Amino acid sequence: MKPIKLSEKNKDFFSHVYEVVKQIPEGRVTSYGAVAKYLGTARGARMVGWAMNGSHFHPEYIPAHRVLNRNGLLTGKHQFSDPSEMQRRLEAEGIEIKDDKVVDLKKHYWDPGIELKYE
DNA sequence: AAGCTGACTATGG
DNA sequence: GCCATAGCCAGCT
Numbered sequence: 001m002k003p004i005k006l007s008e009k010n011k012d013f014f015s016h017v018y019e020v021v022k023q024i025p026e027g028r029v030t031s032y033g034a035v036a037k038y039l040g041t042a043r044g045a046r047m048v049g050w051a052m053n054g055s056h057f058h059p060e061y062i063p064a065h066r067v068l069n070r071n072g073l074l075t076g077k078h079q080f081s082d083p084s085e086m087q088r089r090l091e092a093e094g095i096e097i098k099d100d101k102v103v104d105l106k107k108h109y110w111d112p113g114i115e116l117k118y119e
Numbered sequence: 120a121a122g123c124t125g126a127c128t129a130t131g132g
Numbered sequence: 133g134c135c136a137t138a139g140c141c142a143g144c145t
Binding site for chain 2 (some may be wrong): 052067069070074078
Binding site (some may be wrong): 046 | 139
């Protein structure tokens with residue numbers, strides 16, 4: 001696995017992303033866009049996904065499986081060593097998955113902008 | 120250097 | 133509600 005090159009500005013962005021993702025409670029999920037918005041939308045949802053891609057470089061555990069796209073679709077499952085692992089983890093937390101999507105997303109949705117507020 | 124890609128989203132038909 | 137477009141931005145070819 002090739003290390004991800006981090007420029008000065010996205011190091012800061014990555015840190016913020018990890019900080020938010022680590023605070024997602026068990027059994028809850030959020031979206032890339034929500035995290036991006038919480039961080040100011042400066043670099044967009046795609047960069048949140050990129051941050052997740054580099055999450056395994058982070059010394060701490062990042063529950064990347066709790067971050068989905070806005071439809072609750074498990075778009076990132078293929079980035080896991082085993083694609084089924086993402087779904088299994090979510091199900092283990094009480095989230096029902098059907099056809100790679102979260103069932104009743106609203107019930108499990110966790111918006112950092114609302115739940116966390118800006119610190 | 121220019122173009123493509125992607126764990127995205129919002130918008131318009 | 134599905135499909136196409138267009139912004140988005142860092143990394144890779």
